[in-house]
Amino acid sequence: QVQLVESGGGLVQPGGSLRLSCAASGSWFRAYAMDWYRQAPGKERELVAAISRLDTTNYADSVKGRFTISRDNAKNTVYLQMNSLKPEDTAVYYCHQIAGDYWGQGTQVTVSS
Numbered sequence: 001q002v003q004l005v006e007s008g009g010g011l012v013q014p015g016g017s018l019r020l021s022c023a024a025s026g027s028w029f030r031a032y033a034m035d036w037y038r039q040a041p042g043k044e045r046e047l048v049a050a051i052s053r054l055d056t057t058n059y060a061d062s063v064k065g066r067f068t069i070s071r072d073n074a075k076n077t078v079y080l081q082m083n084s085l086k087p088e089d090t091a092v093y094y095c096h097q098i099a100g101d102y103w104g105q106g107t108q109v110t111v112s113s
Contacts, residue, residue, distance in 0.1 A: 022095030
């Protein structure tokens with residue numbers, strides 16, 4: 001059974017940084033692409049960043065140059081480093097395994113002074 005558990009969310013001031021982690025169950029992790037989505041109140045869920053099994057990355061235009069997605073296959077974990085955070089980054093962030101369409105429970109990120 002695929003399980004994805006996010007952590008690292010919280011309250012941060014504008015301009016601050018957070019690192020989200022998503023711990024995945026099982027040895028399948030290294031073989032699959034992963035991504036991060038977010039959903040702000042009243043808005044649709046949107047793709048933030050993706051990473052292939054070969055570490056190719058893609059980003060939404062709104063986060064390019066500020067966010068970095070990475071993975072550690074030895075730890076079955078995918079990360080999202082978020083720098084220069086803005087109030088509009090406030091959302092619930094979800095980890096997602098693309099092939100099987102598996103989702104984590106989400107972690108809240110709030111950017112506010």
